[in-house]
Amino acid sequence: MAVPKETVLVLDCSEHAELAEFYAELLGAETRMGSDPDVMEIIGNDGVHLAVxxxxxxxxxxxPRPDDASQAHLRILVSQEDMDExxxxxIxxxxRPLDTKDNGGRHDVRMYADPAGHSFALVASKPPR
Structure with a gap:
C-alpha cells in the first residue's frame, strides 16, 4: 500500500511574494510563508496548493519554444460561460496573453504567461463543483 502523499507544484521566479499574490488572486486562494523563507505557498479551499x-x-x-519541446504549464479549468471574464x-x-483566440465551445484553450513568464492556460470545462 502506498504511503499517503500530497503534491505541490512549485514555480521558480525572482519575486516570490508578487507571484504568489498573482496566483492567490487569480485562483481565489490565500498565501502563506513556507518553512523556507524563499518559498511562499498558495492554498485554496477547493484543493488548490501551489508554491513559488x-x-x-x-x-x-x-x-512556444522554437524546437516545439513540451514544457510544463498550469491548466486552470473555467466554465465556458466564464472564459471571457x-x-x-x-490580464x-x-x-501576458500568448495565444488567446477563442477556440469555441468546450475546446476553448487560451494561453498566457504569468508575471514571472511561466505559461498557463485557461481551459473551458464543465462548471466547477
Missing part, C-alpha cells in the same frame, strides 16, 4: 520559490538566478521560460481577470492581474 525565489530563485536569485531566475530566467523566465520562453513559449476569466481572461479579463488574468488585469498582470498576465
Amino acid at each position: 520559490h525565489r530563485d536569485h538566478g531566475y530566467a523566465p521560460p520562453s513559449w 476569466a481572461e479579463r481577470e488574468a 488585469g492581474l498582470g498576465a
Whole structure:
C-alpha cells in the first residue's frame, strides 16, 4: 500500500511574494510563508496548493519554444460561460496573453504567461463543483 502523499507544484521566479499574490488572486486562494523563507505557498479551499520559490538566478521560460519541446504549464479549468471574464481577470492581474483566440465551445484553450513568464492556460470545462 502506498504511503499517503500530497503534491505541490512549485514555480521558480525572482519575486516570490508578487507571484504568489498573482496566483492567490487569480485562483481565489490565500498565501502563506513556507518553512523556507524563499518559498511562499498558495492554498485554496477547493484543493488548490501551489508554491513559488525565489530563485536569485531566475530566467523566465520562453513559449512556444522554437524546437516545439513540451514544457510544463498550469491548466486552470473555467466554465465556458466564464472564459471571457476569466481572461479579463488574468490580464488585469498582470498576465501576458500568448495565444488567446477563442477556440469555441468546450475546446476553448487560451494561453498566457504569468508575471514571472511561466505559461498557463485557461481551459473551458464543465462548471466547477
